[in-house]
Amino acid sequence: MSKEVRISTAALLAVAGLSGEAIATEKQQVLYGSSSQPSFVGPDDKFTGDVSVQMAFPGQDDVPYSGAYVTFEPGARTAWHDHPAGQHMIVTKGTAITATRDGQVIEFHEGEAVWCPEDVDHWHGATPNSSMTHFVVTASKGDENVRWKEKVTDEQYHAALAATQHHHSHAHYDAISERYQHLTLVAAFAASDDLGSLKVAINQALDHGTTINELKEALVHLYPYGGFPKSLNALGTLMSVVDTRKAEGKTDAVGDEPNELPEDSLTLGTEVQTELVGQPVAGPLFDFAPVANTFLQKHLFGDVFARGILNNQDREMLTVAILASMSGTDPQLRSHINMAMNTGITQQELSVLADYLGHTTTRTVGQRIADAIEATSK
Template sequence: MQTLYALDTQQVARGSDEYFTGDVQVRMLFPPTDHTSFSGAYVTFQPGARTAWHQHPAGQHMIVTDGTALTGTRDGRVITAGEGEVVWCPPGIDHWHGATAQAAMTHLVITGSRDGENVEWKEKVTDDAYRAGQPSTVTESSVQRLPAKTRAIVPIAAFTAQGDMAALGAAIDAGLDAGLTVNEIKEVQIHLYAYAGFPRALNGVATLMRIVGERKAAGRTDPAGPEAGPLPAGGDNLETGKAVQTRLVGQPVAGPLFDFAPGINELLQRHLFGDLFARGVIDDQARELTTVSALASMEGVEPQLESHVAMSFNVGLSHAQLADVAAALAESVGAIEAGRLAAVLASPPPTPG
């Protein structure tokens, strides 16, 4: 008798953090049976996601159904497989597989079992090993390296948004060495209250204060830099904020979301585009680099990341410069964060209106 595995009976689960890096979804299709010693599953990896090192006692076929798959072995070889291609991994071979940093990937895996076991998990794949296996898709002409001082903003913003204070301390130390002033880094933290929330912005300021104190105790004097300017006369930044928002977006902002909740746009105009942008210290380009770096380092905010990439273009940053932001994220923060930005940069720009 034949067996139907109905769609609503297929188990869907998120890939365990113990065995996967990044966002992975596993959809079991069929288990081993008394007559078959193999199982099947669809596995979807978001950009930058991959398995840990592992091996299969009875081997595994990987059939790519969407996107581009990477699979590497201990000897440093990495196979790149496209849609419709199949990779066979023999029994007992340590390997990993996953998506590129730029795009999601789904493959169908047919995994053999031996003595009731189908996988032996090992340690996670490091970011360095994963980056080394990336296909070369970026040419020299597609990247315009940012000045070291500007580039140093990227990990500072990313680690502030993630709440990783240990990594943030090292990034602040490197940023001061690269020429950022104390007030410029302070302004990055203040700006991020609107995107990462007051708790992480305050923790960021506290980390900056600690690093500056440690450097001073070691005999190093860091320039404070210009202070923030006064707010516009009258203390009402609504009109100022509307003008800044329109300049960044390229047109007056309207739409169903703000029709539904007009108060949130007024708060954006008064406090974000009004109060914050009126402070000075860092310019519009630095503020957008700060925002893009932070949003790329947070889960679930892809629509906002797409919007701020578009705003970055409107304030004069180039596609090549934003590609360097993605490269800086890959070097200093992680492949997943870089992949989020790279995926936006690889997508066609939205149609106006």
């Protein structure tokens, strides 16, 4: 929780090596706590799809600009509009697209910013398959900071998307199977808690023949690496999608059922771990906390890997996608790059996976896989 604290002026001056004469202002800094400003859902007459706005700071009389986080679910976008004094847009998550009346189309990503000058008709939003959040700094002129116009049609939206496609060559994605593309995308969105994008990815996977039980198993596989909350939320999303599709009259393949849990999961898991790593696993960390390796061997590589439906190669591809979609997992990601190659996955396939997830989720995910490949190849 944010809080304001005060220390004496004398103490501040002593630290800064200044005298009292150096301060000649009564102005004070102002803290705007997280979520202290208004939030609202984007109204239907100004947005297409699901959009949420969280104001970060308000405009002031002598500082005529405000800031807000705006989150667009897959396929969502603004109506046409302009800003009398312009606007900066900085992507904080995902990929954004913006287009102007004169045909300029820009696709921009996490950490990239776009300046829209004053009086330029434009729209901006998410791509069809994943959500996007950007931080906007909007200036005002007089009492106006935006002038709304008609909604963007589906034809205009898809024409802008088509204009960006020449920047992406998707042919080389065929180096990994369509099944892997769908499963890893589902796992990546689930690991990053992007449930809106996960719903889209699940529908696409089912439309292309991925079975319900393959998707279930991919999301069960998430829990040893990402935790129960991520796994349970993702499984709930899958259940909701399956129920909706059934109500719409769609028939999706259920697929094979999982195996029963092994009677001696510790022995089996130790064998699987040794095979994946290429040698028995030991080291200072497991000397310090040996039960951690026991849990890995007995439960992860024993119980979870023994469930079937997905083989060891499938599971390592999923693990790479999951770990790359979470922060603070670089050592584990490097280890699983090696384990994936020990199952027969090639470095080229992993590089293609990096490109694929970097384009379909966020550039950060792809870059983390690429960096892990480079680190393990040295």
